[in-house]
Amino acid sequence: MERRDIRDLEFEDLRRELESWGEPGYRAGQVFAWLYRRGARAFEEMSDLGRPLREALDRKFVLKGFEELSRQRGGDGAEKFLLRLEDGRLIETVLIPAPGRATVCVSTQVGCRFGCVFCASGMSGFTRNLTAGEIVGQILHVRQAIGRPVTHVVFMGMGEPLDNWENTARAVRTLNAPSGLGIAARRILISTCGLIPGLPKLAALGLQVELAVSLHAASNALRDRLVPINRKHPLDKLVPALRDYRKETGRLVTLEYVLIKGVNDSPAEAGRLGALARRVGAKVNIIPCSPVEGLKFEPVSRPEAVAFLRRVEARGVRVSLRRSKGGEIRAACGQLAGRAP
Numbered sequence: 001m002e003r004r005d006i007r008d009l010e011f012e013d014l015r016r017e018l019e020s021w022g023e024p025g026y027r028a029g030q031v032f033a034w035l036y037r038r039g040a041r042a043f044e045e046m047s048d049l050g051r052p053l054r055e056a057l058d059r060k061f062v063l064k065g066f067e068e069l070s071r072q073r074g075g076d077g078a079e080k081f082l083l084r085l086e087d088g089r090l091i092e093t094v095l096i097p098a099p100g101r102a103t104v105c106v107s108t109q110v111g112c113r114f115g116c117v118f119c120a121s122g123m124s125g126f127t128r129n130l131t132a133g134e135i136v137g138q139i140l141h142v143r144q145a146i147g148r149p150v151t152h153v154v155f156m157g158m159g160e161p162l163d164n165w166e167n168t169a170r171a172v173r174t175l176n177a178p179s180g181l182g183i184a185a186r187r188i189l190i191s192t193c194g195l196i197p198g199l200p201k202l203a204a205l206g207l208q209v210e211l212a213v214s215l216h217a218a219s220n221a222l223r224d225r226l227v228p229i230n231r232k233h234p235l236d237k238l239v240p241a242l243r244d245y246r247k248e249t250g251r252l253v254t255l256e257y258v259l260i261k262g263v264n265d266s267p268a269e270a271g272r273l274g275a276l277a278r279r280v281g282a283k284v285n286i287i288p289c290s291p292v293e294g295l296k297f298e299p300v301s302r303p304e305a306v307a308f309l310r311r312v313e314a315r316g317v318r319v320s321l322r323r324s325k326g327g328e329i330r331a332a333c334g335q336l337a338g339r340a341p
């Protein structure tokens with residue numbers, strides 16, 4: 001029987017499992033402390049557990065790790081980790097440091113099935129979902145590599161988190177749980193391309209996580225081209241779904257808008273974006289696009305981006321112009337492809 005990664009289990013799952021072995025429930029707390037506080041890499045390190053229990057854990061579970069193939073650092077401080085999973089597949093994870101914080105951008109799938117046109121992750125199609133353990137493991141790997149705590153997690157790497165919902169939800173709960181990594185829900189951001197059926201599930205999670213939607217166009221005609229899932233879940237369905245999400249959770253939604261020269265940067269598109277954001281009650285993040293090998297998209301100049309922002313703002317919505325960190329090491333939004341350097 002294939003042994004399961006112990007990090008795929010949430011605290012309650014492990015407690016039940018250990019109790020079924022005749023162990024007291026508090027053993028789950030000890031094991032979790034080793035996994036998430038002390039970053040144990042093997043059961044034999046868990047020195048306050050008796051040898052028979054360590055051996056039993058080892059018979060039933062594994063502690064999967066990654067092989068770090070490369071670690072590249074850009075001038076802006078962002079670092080991209082190319083990691084090989086146990087089955088040989090590659091994923092990328094990015095550290096975005098800032099004073100007093102360390103944000104990790106995690107992948108949730110190997111590849112992606114949604115094929116947004118400016119995104120490298122979708123270019124070679126979908127391979128498989130990551131397990132909850134592989135998602136949480138990326139944060140543990142980066143924490144170990146940098147030797148300090150990870151304060152924020154964004155689900156913006158390779159893959160669509162709502163398309164791998166069960167594993168994403170498990171990972172989020174372990175990241176948030178005091179027995180796990182104890183990262184406040186408000187410091188966890190889930191980014192989606194607009195998979196409407198996933199929104200009620202995210203709301204039902206009952207945690208105050210942040211939600212960002214990769215919008216990139218405010219009209220169906222253009223969004224159908226840039227974000228093909230729009231053909232299945234068009235804006236006229238997405239907007240009410242986001243309004244429902246807001247009503248249900250009371251949380252603010254952020255609309256991400258990668259600004260591409262000559263594609264979605266017209267004054268008319270800015271006006272439509274402002275109006276749409278207002279209907280949702282969302283704030284808008286404008287991100288100058290990053291070059292992706294094989295794609296011809298160009299970023300706009302800073303003054304053009306500011307002019308676009310002003311037009312959106314004129315509709316009475318909150319807008320910010322984000323610098324896309326990690327551009328020079330191909331680690332910015334839409335650039336993660338899981339390729340060897």
Ligand code: SF4
Nearest residue numbers: 112115116119122159
């Ligand atoms: S932007 Fe997100 S959903 Fe779209 S192809 Fe890239 S990883 Fe997939």
